[in-house]
Amino acid sequence: MQERTPLETKIEVGKLSVWYGSEPALRGVTFDVASKTTTALIGEGGSGKSTLMRALNRMHDLNPEARVQGSIKIDGAEILGAGVDTARLRRNVGMVFARPTMLPTTIGDNVMFGLAAQGVRDERSMREAAERALRRAGLWEQMADKLDAPASPLPEDTQQRLSIARALAVDPDVLLFDDPTAMLDPIAALSIEDVIARLRRDHTIIIATNDLQQAARLADITIYMANGEIVESGDTPLLFNKPGDVRTEAFLAGRNPRGAVS
Amino acid sequence: MSPALERFFVTAARLCAVAVVAIAPLVGLVVFAAAVASLVRHVEFSWDASAGLIAATLALGLVGATLGTALGVGAALYAVEIATPANRQLIKALVGALHAVPAVGYGVAAAGLLLVTPLLPNPAVTFSIAATVVTVMIASVVFVQMRRSLSALPDQLREAATAAGADAVATALRAMLPALQRSIAGIWWASFALALGEATALQMIFGAASAKSALSNGVAISGTLASMLLQVGASARGVDEALRFAPAALLLFAMTIASVFLGRRAVGHVPWP
Amino acid sequence: MAIDALSDKPARMFRPLPAVVFAACAWLLCGSVIVIVGWLLANGLPKVVSALGPRGPESAIGPLFATAYITVLALPPAAAVGVFAAMGASDVRIFGAAAGSMRSALSLVGSVPTVIVAYAALLAAAAVGWHPSLTGAAFVFAIVNMPLMTGLALRALTTRAAKLREVATALGAPPMYIVISVLLPRARMRLRSAYIIVATQIIGGAATIAILAGANVPASRGALPIHAWPLAVHIWTRGSSADVYGVTAASALLLAVLIWVLQGIAQLRAAPESASQEDL
Numbered sequence: 001m002q003e004r005t006p007l008e009t010k011i012e013v014g015k016l017s018v019w020y021g022s023e024p025a026l027r028g029v030t031f032d033v034a035s036k037t038t039t040a041l042i043g044e045g046g047s048g049k050s051t052l053m054r055a056l057n058r059m060h061d062l063n064p065e066a067r068v069q070g071s072i073k074i075d076g077a078e079i080l081g082a083g084v085d086t087a088r089l090r091r092n093v094g095m096v097f098a099r100p101t102m103l104p105t106t107i108g109d110n111v112m113f114g115l116a117a118q119g120v121r122d123e124r125s126m127r128e129a130a131e132r133a134l135r136r137a138g139l140w141e142q143m144a145d146k147l148d149a150p151a152s153p154l155p156e157d158t159q160q161r162l163s164i165a166r167a168l169a170v171d172p173d174v175l176l177f178d179d180p181t182a183m184l185d186p187i188a189a190l191s192i193e194d195v196i197a198r199l200r201r202d203h204t205i206i207i208a209t210n211d212l213q214q215a216a217r218l219a220d221i222t223i224y225m226a227n228g229e230i231v232e233s234g235d236t237p238l239l240f241n242k243p244g245d246v247r248t249e250a251f252l253a254g255r256n257p258r259g260a261v262s
Numbered sequence: 263m264s265p266a267l268e269r270f271f272v273t274a275a276r277l278c279a280v281a282v283v284a285i286a287p288l289v290g291l292v293v294f295a296a297a298v299a300s301l302v303r304h305v306e307f308s309w310d311a312s313a314g315l316i317a318a319t320l321a322l323g324l325v326g327a328t329l330g331t332a333l334g335v336g337a338a339l340y341a342v343e344i345a346t347p348a349n350r351q352l353i354k355a356l357v358g359a360l361h362a363v364p365a366v367g368y369g370v371a372a373a374g375l376l377l378v379t380p381l382l383p384n385p386a387v388t389f390s391i392a393a394t395v396v397t398v399m400i401a402s403v404v405f406v407q408m409r410r411s412l413s414a415l416p417d418q419l420r421e422a423a424t425a426a427g428a429d430a431v432a433t434a435l436r437a438m439l440p441a442l443q444r445s446i447a448g449i450w451w452a453s454f455a456l457a458l459g460e461a462t463a464l465q466m467i468f469g470a471a472s473a474k475s476a477l478s479n480g481v482a483i484s485g486t487l488a489s490m491l492l493q494v495g496a497s498a499r500g501v502d503e504a505l506r507f508a509p510a511a512l513l514l515f516a517m518t519i520a521s522v523f524l525g526r527r528a529v530g531h532v533p534w535p
Numbered sequence: 536m537a538i539d540a541l542s543d544k545p546a547r548m549f550r551p552l553p554a555v556v557f558a559a560c561a562w563l564l565c566g567s568v569i570v571i572v573g574w575l576l577a578n579g580l581p582k583v584v585s586a587l588g589p590r591g592p593e594s595a596i597g598p599l600f601a602t603a604y605i606t607v608l609a610l611p612p613a614a615a616v617g618v619f620a621a622m623g624a625s626d627v628r629i630f631g632a633a634a635g636s637m638r639s640a641l642s643l644v645g646s647v648p649t650v651i652v653a654y655a656a657l658l659a660a661a662a663v664g665w666h667p668s669l670t671g672a673a674f675v676f677a678i679v680n681m682p683l684m685t686g687l688a689l690r691a692l693t694t695r696a697a698k699l700r701e702v703a704t705a706l707g708a709p710p711m712y713i714v715i716s717v718l719l720p721r722a723r724m725r726l727r728s729a730y731i732i733v734a735t736q737i738i739g740g741a742a743t744i745a746i747l748a749g750a751n752v753p754a755s756r757g758a759l760p761i762h763a764w765p766l767a768v769h770i771w772t773r774g775s776s777a778d779v780y781g782v783t784a785a786s787a788l789l790l791a792v793l794i795w796v797l798q799g800i801a802q803l804r805a806a807p808e809s810a811s812q813e814d815l
Contacts, residue, residue, distance in 0.1 A: 062704060064627045064634050091707035101698040104721050116716070117708035119264060163702075170707060263712045271711040275623030276630070282620040282681045283640040286647050292655040336560030344554060345561065353561050360568035362798040363791055364739030366770045370787040371571045374578065374780065398567045405564065431554045452646075459648025462742045466771065488650045495654060495746025501661045508658070515651050522646045526639070 010035040010174065010204045011056065016070035018051050018060065018228075025051040027228040028070070033221075038200050040219030040236065041208040044251070048228040049208035053176045056206065057093035058086050074174065091118065093174040094167030098182040100159035107154070108147030110162060114170035129169050137165035137195055157188030164195055175199060177207040181214065193218060212252065216240055224248045226257055286519070293515050296508035305505045316513065318389075319458060319486040323521075326396035326457035331450045333397065334404025341405075342412045343434040354409075361402040368395050369466020395463050400453045407452075411445045412438060444529050451525025455518050461488030487514040575791065579784030598786070601669055602765040605744070606737045608673035609680065613737075614730050616677075617684025624685070625692040625718065626700070626710040641689070645682040652679050653746040660747070667748035669765075675747055676737050684733050691725035692718050731801035735794045741767035766790050 011033040018026040026048045033039050041049040051060070058079065060066035072079050079089055091114060103110050111130040120126055130147070134140040139161050151162060160180060167175060177196065181189035189211070196218060199205065209215050215222055216236060223233040224245075232239060232248045243249040247257040263271075299305075341353040372395040376388070415438065423437040439446075464486060487510050494507045624641055627634040656675045665671060696718055703713040719726075745768050764772070770786045 057705065059701065059705060061628055062701060064632070087707045087709050089707075090705055095705040097698075097702065097705075099698070101702045103699060103703065103717055113703065113708070114706035117263075117703070117706060117712050166706060263709070263715065268709050268711045271622070271715065272629055275619045275711070278616045278619035279621075279623035279630070279637060279641065279685075281616060282685050283637065283644055285652070285678060285681065286640070286644045289647055289652050289655040292659055293651065296655075296658050333560050333564060336557045337564045340554075340557035340561040344557060353565055356565040356568050357561075358798070358802075359795055360564060360571070362735065362794050363568070363571060364735075364741075364767060364787075364794055366739065366741050366767050367571065367575065367787045367791045370770060370783050371574050374574050374784070398564070401564055431557075434557070435553055455646045459646075459650060461648070461650050462771070465742070488648060491650050491654050492742055492746060495650075495657055495742075501658070504654075504658055504661060507654075511651055511654050514648065518646055518648055518651075519643065522643055 008035050009033070010037075010075065011206075012071070012073040012076075013052075013056075014071040014073075016052070016055060016068070016072060018048075018055055018069075019067040020051075020063065021065045025228055026055070029225075029228075029230055031223060031230060031233060033204060033206065035204055036201065037220045038196075038205040038207065038218055039221045039223060040215035041206065041223050041225060042210075042212060042215050042251075043225035043231075044257070045210075047225040049225055050178055051228075052225070053095070053178050053206065053208050055080075056174070056176055057090045057095055058084070059090075059095065061086065087117075091170040092172050093176060094170065094172035095176040095178065096160070096163050096167055096180050098179040100156060100163045100183070102151035102154070102159055102162070104152065105150070106148050107143055107151045107162065110151045111147075111165050111169050113166060118170065129171075130165075133165040133169035136168050136199065137161045138191075138198075139165055157184050157191060160184065160188075160192055161195060164192075164199075168199075172203065174204045174206070177205065177209075179208055179210060181209075181211065189214070212240075224251060226251070231257075290515055290519075293508060293512045296505055297512040300505040300508045303502065303505065305502055315485055315487050315490055315510065319488070319514070319517070321389075322392060322396055322464075322486055323454050323457040325393045326400050326460070327450055327453035329393070329397040330400025330457070331404050331446065331453050333401035335408050335446055335449070337401065338405050338408035338412060339434045339438065342409055343438060344430045357402055357405045360398070361406055363402075365399070365460070365462035366466060368399055368463040371395070372463055373466050392464050396457055396460055399460060399463060400457055403456065404449055404453060407449055408442075408446070411442050411449075415441055447529040448525060451521060451529065455521040455525070458514065458518050458521060459488055461486060461492050465489040465492045487511075487517075572788075572791070575784050575788040578781050579786070579788040582781045582785035583788065598764055598766040598769040602738055602767070604669055605673045605676060605765055606734055608670065609676035609737050610730065610734055612677040613680040613684050613733055616681050617729075617733075618688045618726065620681070620685040621688035621692055622711070622714050622719075624689055625696075625714060628710045638689075641682065641685055645686055647682075649679050649740065650742050650746065653743040656743075657746050669744075669748075672744040672747045675743055676740065679740070679743055680733050680736055683736060684729060687729035687732060688722075688726060691722035691729060694722075694725075696721075728801035731797050735797045735801075738765075738797070739767055739790060739794050741765075741771040744768050745771050766793075 009032050013029060013031050013033075016026055016029045017024060029048070029052060041052065043049050054060050055068060056072060056074075056079075060068060068080055070080070074089075074093065078084075103113055105113075108127075108130060109116075111133055112126045115126050115129055131140060131144075134143055139158070142158070143162075151159070154162065160183075164180075180196070181192050184192065193214060196205065196207065200218070205218075207215070207218060219236045221233060222236045222239045224231045224239065224243075224247075226247060232243060232245045234244075239248065240252060243252060250257045337353070337357065341350050341357075345353060372391055375391050375394075419437050419441060420433060423433040428436060465488075491507055491511055491514070494504060620641065623629050624634070624638050630637045653675060656671075656678075660667070660671060692714065699717055699721075700713055703717050704710075708716075744765060748764075748768075766786055767790060770783050770790065
């Protein structure tokens with residue numbers, strides 16, 4: 001891993017709590033993410049990784065039961081609360097989900113969807129943006145002459161790369177990956193990892209994953225979460241080799257972290 | 263889409279949703295105002311006469327909802343889980359046709375039942391005929407809703423039951439039925455609300471123009487608040503005459519809304535209307 | 536030994552009684568449709584045949600024309616308001632914190648009995664001095680069917696749409712853009728079948744118009760068929776009189792066949808889309 005120089009802070013999360021109904025899913029989480037770094041969120045199922053990811057681009061707005069407290073600043077600007085242009089926020093903070101979902105239209109329209117939603121009408125600039133995005137997702141050679149074909153029949157790993165291209169087409173600063181290889185076989189998962197690795201230089205990336213090796217391979221910083229809280233965070237090699245908390249150690253060793261506490 | 267167009271569509275959608283939602287309170291308000299007006303203007307209304315109608319409405323609602331739900335749930339379980347593919351298609355088509363029969367069709371058939379029944383003046387017989395008609399109407403609706411609920415259950419549930427050695431009947435009884443317990447309770451409440459307001463078929467049974475009807479004598483036991491309102495509507499001349507039945511209309515409105523509310527409180531979800 | 540054990544028939548948990556009860560429920564329902572249709576055929580078919588004679592069509596044209604008039608007039612406003620209301624209720628962001636209450640209220644509206652809505656309309660019309668008319672009845676039919684159309688359209692827009700909405704939202708698309716450019720085109724077939732289902736409700740609905748206009752008016756008035764009563768009311772007014780039972784049964788049969796045809800079309804139209812949704 002190449003040596004990093006001190007970088008400006010891209011995301012500041014302060015005392016962030018999220019409830020679904022009366023159930024707390026996140027409990028006062030605080031952390032910063034530096035610009036153009038890759039951060040991995042690891043933890044058991046239900047530890048709050050996905051909830052945290054979804055708060056970062058206000059996807060929780062789609063859940064009427066979600067209640068959010070605390071602060072999230074991106075480039076110093078608060079994104080929670082009323083009056084935020086959420087459409088612009090989501091174009092700046094792209095998201096790729098665990099299961100690739102194709103919009104019921106062509107491959108080209110899928111990639112250009114974000115631009116069309118933004119109001120871009122110039123066919124040529126849209127095609128150029130789509131080509132750029134597909135190239136960065138490693139799909140251009142494969143898809144160049146299939147832009148008018150329907151997207152749904154594509155194999156799942158290609159769909160996932162297309163999802164990444166779709167997110168890249170609107171040129172986001174931050175990319176959120178919510179367990180992007182969960183549905184893929186190991187070979188396909190590695191090809192997605194390759195794409196993410198290439199994007200690290202130009203984007204601030206946060207990836208929630210259940211694959212510890214993937215976190216170790218991709219992330220500069222790793223955050224271990226349990227029960228809606230951050231247990232420990234730090235440089236990935238350090239956290240994996242010398243965890244400071246017994247719960248982190250137990251989780252990394254494949255033991256029940258709750259047992260480690262008691 | 264430009265922001266202005268987006269705003270226009272959002273506003274139009276909001277207005278339309280509010281307009282649809284406003285139907286219930288508006289109707290409630292008109293009926294309530296009419297009930298108050300009938301009191302103020304001392305329009306004749308007899309609670310004694312209405313007591314029978316209220317009792318018949320509740321009894322018919324309970325019988326229709328309970329028997330209809332049982333019949334519809336059983337039929338759907340057989341059609342989806344147990345029947346052979348050919349039988350499944352046949353049942354689906356026939357009950358689908360039953361579901362699409364207009365209410366007046368049921369009424370005509372029920373009137374036919376009365377025509378051939380020699381024990382016409384017997385209240386128990388007329389109530390039974392009314393209950394049978396409402397049960398069949400409700401059962402076809404329950405069947406459609408239940409079939410939808412069964413198909414929405416994950417295939418893994420069926421697979422798990424089969425892997426554990428259950429045959430189709432055991433799967434239906436031990437896996438599907440428990441999984442849909444709350445849905446069935448919700449379906450019962452919705453059926454009850456539906457049965458309370460279901461009038462047309464009954465109206466057909468004991469006659470639209472009751473004075474002239476050859477069938478109307480002695481069958482008032484199966485009359486309900488809703489069927490009475492139909493009769494009023496058909497013959498009312500002037501506001502005062504129509505106002506006589508405002509308290510009954512208000513009562514029926516309150517009973518239906520209350521049954522849906524109680525259903526929501528009891529099972530959290532009432533799937534339709 | 537192990538092979539012998541495996542070759543045995545697996546232990547069956549067959550319970551004959553529940554199976555028989557469930558089967559009886561299904562065939563009882565199937566039997567009832569056969570009884571109803573058979574009864575209507577036996578009593579109504581001779582009249583249908585005689586109605587095909589030289590004088591028959593004249594008496595049928597009025598009610599059929601009135602049915603078509605009401606349906607054509609009531610369907611567009613019911614459909615338009617219903618679809619827009621569903622668009623508003625389909626995305627939680629459009630009503631914000633009130634979204635849950637709005638959906639509950641929409642389903643609650645559907646439970647108000649049509650007879651009460653019609654009674655309220657009758658009172659309101661009487662209070663402002665409006666005379667009963669087919670146009671007025673069509674207006675009431677439109678209002679009565681708005682909740683049904685909203686419910687069907689909402690189901691068409693939201694069935695298996697959560698992931699699509701999530702993906703489109705994550706790309707920065709505003710709520711109404713998602714509804715119009717992603718969800719509406721996808722729900723086109725289901726919406727068409729919803730229109731047909733609402734049309735069958737209007738065609739088959741008798742109580743509303745009977746209340747609004749009164750059933751004592753003759754089946755046709757003067758030369759203009761516009762003053763005739765819809766088929767459903769025609770049946771309704773005659774339903775209980777034993778002497779015209781054959782005519783009633785014939786009309787009910789005609790109405791049922793009309794509705795079955797429309798429902799069949801609605802199902803056929805919805806079918807290809809359900810198949811394509813499986814692919815998503």
